[in-house]
Amino acid sequence: MxxxxxxxxxxxxxxxxxxxxxxxxxxxxxxxxxxxxxxxxxxxxxxxxxxxxxxxxxxxxxxxxxxxxxxxxxxxxxxxxxxxxxxxxxxxxxxxxxxxxxxxxxxxxxxxxxxxxxxIADPVGLPVFRLHLEHEDPFIKSSCIEALGKLGDEESIEYFRNLLIESEAPDRYEICEITTWKAIEALASFPLEETRAFLVSHLHHKNPTVRRIITDAMITIGSPVVPMLLDAFETGDTDMRILTANVLGFIGDRNGANGLVAAYDKGLAEDLNVRYALYEALGRIGTMKGIICLVDGLHETDELILMAVVGGLERHVNPGMISTLTDLICKADAQSDRLARAVINSKATRIFDALYENAGAGDALIASLSVSKDSEIQEEFRSLLAEIGGARAEDDLAKLPEVGVGARKALAADDSRSMCAMHRAILTDLGFEAFVAPDGEKAFDFIEQGEEFDIIITDMNMPVMDGMELVGKVRNTPGYEDIPIIMVTTESEASQQNLAEKAGVTAFITKPFKPDELKAKITEVLG
Known part of the structure; x- marks a missing residue:
């Protein structure tokens, strides 16, 4: 019973x-x-x-x-x-x-x-997974690809490689198929130099989502792929150099930083966009050679590149760098003004704190801070000055204007800290309340939380969710069908802009750009 x-x-x-x-x-x-x-x-x-x-x-x-x-x-x-x-x-x-x-x-x-x-992951099942690689159902096919990758089936590597190659065909590259995604992950799972080199060679894939998946795979692999990325930086075109520098920065390996400095010394970063990406990567990694290279970058005159330099140095403040920066700012020339603006707009509070000890450098920083219309920046440095304390800090606090929040709202998404800072400075200067995010997913979170924006600015290549995917989700959100979207990109291929236009991008602006150029573009799309 x-x-x-x-x-x-x-x-x-x-x-x-x-x-x-x-x-x-x-x-x-x-x-x-x-x-x-x-x-x-x-x-x-x-x-x-x-x-x-x-x-x-x-x-x-x-x-x-x-x-x-x-x-x-x-x-x-x-x-x-x-x-x-x-x-x-x-x-x-x-x-x-x-x-x-x-x-x-x-x-x-x-x-x-x-x-x-x-x-169960028993090798006895390998023949069955191979058998169904050509199944008409893409989910069954992708399941087999994933299983063969996890089982380390080297016989399937050539098949995976062909899937990635075929995904760039003129009639297929516009969509990232699930089988392509799984093939990339499967290839990345093999601890083989040849498969890693193959993935690096396809880092600049025609489809931005595929680029993001390959980038994520490279970051997951980490240090073993650094030599291949450095080779690609040296031999690749401008777009490949930008992408490999970005990946090396996210990996954070010291050898990657030293290799980028060596490439810089060889004159391989003459292009402004390449140099910008290189400085950002060196700032993320923070080796001695990288910091020296960043200090040399304090002589850059392009505002965006200078913000990348200052943003990188903010992570690695040291007496030698502060001494150099103090001397440059105290010269009271055009470069001094650019440096002071870069420190303020980057919200480089550690650098500000160290420079403020020198009266001349401190006065230059306060002068730059006084013209900022960004309420968040004003609040950040007001708090810092209050913390520093003393009669001089109190006098400087009294000089700062009261800045209100803009009547209109703008959203900007970019994985670059310095680019986000540049967007904030431009948007607040135009009277917007600026919202910034490091990737498309976090940017879309603002929209899902009910924020209403008059304009959106997004980078094309970002981790987690790229700009193309963000644009697609925005356009499918009620009320956002016609909101102006500007895409910021370094892409040189016309096919990339065609893809973005189909997704719903209103206008484009190519890095590097001057602040006034983006201001003009914003004014243009808003009529």
């Missing part, structure tokens, strides 16, 4: 109690009764659901019965056994699962079997 005897005639609460007890004890004696209840349900949704849970618990402790159930005539019980086999890694179930996968015609049931085989 078991607890399930006369189950159907028991009260609802008694039935719940019995099923909960079976789930907890995993009593094998309850298996026949549970199977009977599964095949002939009680009819109450709650009870029938709990029967499945109890059966799952009992089967998780009974591998032979799971294997036996793989050939059961009842479809629901058979699928439950398939799932339990995968969930609990029952290797003895592999031959049975393989047999099913070889002949299963129903896509949903085949996906259940492949998912379980992938979870």
């Amino acid at each position: 078991t607890s399930l005897d006369d189950f159907r005639n028991k009260e609802f609460l008694d039935q719940i109690t019995i099923l909960n007890e079976i789930s907890g004890t995993k009593d094998p004696e309850a298996l026949p009764g549970l199977v009977a209840l599964l095949k002939a349900p009680v009819g109450d949704t709650s009870i029938d659901y709990m029967v499945v849970n109890a059966l799952n618990a009992v089967l998780s402790n009974n591998e032979p019965k799971v294997v036996e159930g793989l050939t059961d005539e009842h479809d629901g019980y058979r699928i439950l056994c398939i799932r339990v086999a995968g969930e609990h890694g029952f290797k003895s179930a592999v031959p049975g699962l393989v047999a099913i996968a070889e002949t299963e015609a129903d896509p949903d049931r085949l996906m259940e079997v492949l998912t379980s085989l992938a979870r």
